[in-house]
Amino acid sequence: MExxxxxxxxxxxxxxxxxERPSFKVxxxxxxxxxxxxxxxxxxxxxxxxxxxSIALVVGLGLGILxxxxxxxxxxxxxxxxxxELQAMEQYYAREVSMRFxxxxxxxxxxxxxxxxxxxxxxxxxxxEDLLDAPRSSREEILTAIITSYxxxxxxxxxxxxxxxxxxxxxxxx
Numbered sequence: 001m002e003x004x005x006x007x008x009x010x011x012x013x014x015x016x017x018x019x020e021r022p023s024f025k026v027x028x029x030x031x032x033x034x035x036x037x038x039x040x041x042x043x044x045x046x047x048x049x050x051x052x053x054s055i056a057l058v059v060g061l062g063l064g065i066l067x068x069x070x071x072x073x074x075x076x077x078x079x080x081x082x083x084x085e086l087q088a089m090e091q092y093y094a095r096e097v098s099m100r101f102x103x104x105x106x107x108x109x110x111x112x113x114x115x116x117x118x119x120x121x122x123x124x125x126x127x128x129e130d131l132l133d134a135p136r137s138s139r140e141e142i143l144t145a146i147i148t149s150y151x152x153x154x155x156x157x158x159x160x161x162x163x164x165x166x167x168x169x170x171x172x173x174x
Contacts, residue, residue, distance in 0.1 A: 086131070086143065093150035100157035109160040120153045 104110040124146055131142045 086128070086146070089143075089147060089150070093154065096154050097150075097157060100154065100161060103161050104157065104164065107160070107164050109163055113156055113160050116156060117153060120149055120156070124149045124153075 101110070127142055127146045127149065131139060131146070134142055
C-alpha cells in the first residue's frame with residue numbers, strides 16, 4: 001500500500017519534479033569526472049602500446065644481431081663456393097685449350113685465329129669482373145656465360161685443328 005501512496009504522490013506532484021533541473025555546477029562536475037576517466041583509459045592504452053613497441057624493438061634488434069653474422073657467413077660461403085667452381089672450371093678449360101694449342105704450334109691457322117682468341121679472353125675477363133659485383137640472382141647466368149665463352153674458345157681451336165688435318169690430308173694425297 002505504501003507504494004501506491006508514493007506513486008500517487010509522484011503523479012500528483014509530477015510538475016514539481018519536472019521543473020527542477022540540476023545546476024550548471026553539477027553538470028560541470030559530471031563532465032570533469034568523465035574526462036578524468038577517459039584520460040586514464042587513454043593513458044593506459046598508450047602506455048600498453050608503448051611497452052609493446054619497445055618489446056618488439058628489442059626482439060627485432062636481438063634477432064638482427066643474431067641472424068646477421070650467420071647470413072653474412074652464409075653469403076661468404078656461397079661466394080667461396082662460386083669461386084671454387086670457377087677455379088675448377090678454369091683449370092679444366094685451361095687443359096683443353098693447352099692441348100689444342102700444342103696441336104697447332106707452328107701452324108699458320110693459329111696466327112689467323114689469334115685475334116678471335118684474344119677477344120674471347122677479354123670477354124671472359126670482363127665476365128669474371130662482373131661476377132665479383134653481381135647479385136646472387138645473376139651469378140648463375142654469368143657462370144654460364146663464362147663456360148660458353150670457354151667452349152667457344154675450345155671450338156675455335158678444334159675447327160683450326162680440323163682445317164689443319166684437312167690440309168695435311170690433302171697435301172699427302174697430292
